[in-house]
Amino acid sequence: MGRRESPAKHYEGGLDADMALTARLQRGETLGDRVMKVDHAGEHGAICIYRAQLWFARWRAPDMVGELSGFLAHELRHRALFGAELGRRGRRRCRSYHLCGLGGFALGAVTGLLGRRAIAATTVAIETVVLRHMHEQVAELSATDPAAAATLRDVIADEQEHHDISDRRLTPPGLWPKLINPVVAGSTEAVIWLGMRL
Ligand SMILES: [Fe+2]
Numbered sequence: 218m219g220r221r222e223s224p225a226k227h228y229e230g231g232l233d234a235d236m237a238l239t240a241r242l243q244r245g246e247t248l249g250d251r252v253m254k255v256d257h258a259g260e261h262g263a264i265c266i267y268r269a270q271l272w273f274a275r276w277r278a279p280d281m282v283g284e285l286s287g288f289l290a291h292e293l294r295h296r297a298l299f300g301a302e303l304g305r306r307g308r309r310r311c312r313s314y315h316l317c318g319l320g321g322f323a324l325g326a327v328t329g330l331l332g333r334r335a336i337a338a339t340t341v342a343i344e345t346v347v348l349r350h351m352h353e354q355v356a357e358l359s360a361t362d363p364a365a366a367a368t369l370r371d372v373i374a375d376e377q378e379h380h381d382i383s384d385r386r387l388t389p390p391g392l393w394p395k396l397i398n399p400v401v402a403g404s405t406e407a408v409i410w411l412g413m414r415l
């Protein structure tokens with residue numbers, strides 16, 4: 218798919234076009250500003266997913282309540298970190314913020330209702346996409362925006378842990394990852410794509 222952004226608003230960095238971060242930036246906005254904004258909205262989505270999953274997990278997967286509460290605490294910290302960066306930069310939250318929250322809540326409710334393997338498959342699908350994007354963001358920003366890169370590195374450590382803990386719950390993988398991965402990974406990609414261009 219070609220890039221159709223107008224050249225004046227088009228940022229393209231990196232050596233490999235496939236790996237490049239592409240954003241439609243507003244006047245005076247840096248790539249780091251935009252990444253903080255999109256990731257802040259994404260963390261809000263994650264909070265809503267875990268809140269909804271926790272609600273159903275008390276009934277469908279009680280043994281996961283402690284684990285999900287820990288993930289939720291991490292996501293609250295991540296949103297606060299990106300929010301603090303936005304505040305320091307004088308930037309408002311993303312236009313996709315409430316969409317992320319609503320989508321996250323719906324996804325969390327459906328998968329929470331489906332039970333422990335669907336819950337774990339959702340985290341693995343999301344974190345796989347999120348980790349790839351965050352590693353790209355760090356690579357892109359470490360030279361030009363050290364504060365953004367440092368925040369991302371801090372968050373990445375937790376996201377990797379969420380991925381690994383949930384992935385261990387999916388051996389053998391069974392049916393849920395096959396059903397959930399395309400939908401959830403695709404939606405996560407779409408939300409990030411949209412956030413970078415809104
Ligand atoms: Fe997070």
Ligand SMILES: [Fe+2]
Binds near residue numbers: 263292375376379
């Ligand atoms: Fe996470």
